[in-house]
Amino acid sequence: MTEPVTLTDVREVAAGVCVIDISGDVTAASEQVLVSAYTNATQRGATAIVLSFTGLEYMNSGGIGLLVMLLVRAQRKHQQVLAFGLSEHYRQIFELTRLDEAVGIHDSEAAALAFAGVAG
């Protein structure tokens, strides 16, 4: 069995707002990649972190656990966490695990950025 692959890309879309594009698999093995992307965004002065799940192909419960840990880190630094690009399946998982109560979920990048105060 091949190891799961998680790819991330950090984009600074406005002052204080970074988008982290997440693609591939999100599992417990993704910790280093996700933390590195989060650290990168934080070092760029992000007060709002927008997670893009458009390229998400697979996520298990270890992956959801990692997202909770990421959220705690962000809350500690008073950063807002938003998300977009979740398929109906992953939206339901966010609801089931009640992650949707702490992460603002939006239909599109434009909607998430508008919520973060970035003018279109």
Add this chain to the structure above:
Amino acid sequence: MTDQSPPRRDAASWAKSVAQLRVDDVPEGATNINVAGRRLTSPIQGFGKMWQKTYTVRLPASRVSPEELIATWKQRFPEFWPAGNRFYGPLTGIAPGDVALLSMTLPGRMKLSTGVMVLYADERSFTLMTPQGHMFAGWITFSAEPAGDETLVQAQVLMRASDPIYEVGLTLGGHRQEDVFWNRTLTKLAAHFEHEGVVETTVVCVDRRRQWSRWRNVWQSAAIRTTVYTVTSPARRLRRGRGTDG
């Protein structure tokens, strides 16, 4: 909006979204006073400090593969629990969406009736999530992975105490008891595969802050409700007896 995308390869592994838990059958000896109608709770909804506790045991890969181990663990999950605690799950094993009732012994020999839902299950892992009123808000992931010539077996808890009373209880011996619980479980599991396992415990405090906005969770406390239920059970029996006589 209709989702036109093809089914995800993890689709069958996740439970379907539920607003409240349902319990269809209550096995003999189990008590369903703290599960049906309750919502699931992640660490986000908990009160206390957030902890990640990992219990690990290594077995020779020649003895059991990760897939075989997880299949056995799912099928015979209650058998590996330490004495004094009962897991009333479906007889068919562990599957996503299953709800199991639990009878636990807390410090001071206090009894707790609660439950869990199977949040996720695949060939190498499964996760149980707790409902409102459970001693902690969060989940436990049981997994097995290949690691060289060994099979690495883990139980990993991501949790916050659900309310201030549980937080005190966990601080005053509850965490220690939980460590002992999962150490014994993994030791029993390893023994099933005829291996004398040494369990390693790693505890990380993920968030030292307590979520004071969640103190009201105490109204859902399964410990308080179980105690009230136990104390008032003679009166209930008496009332039922009178009803039969009349």
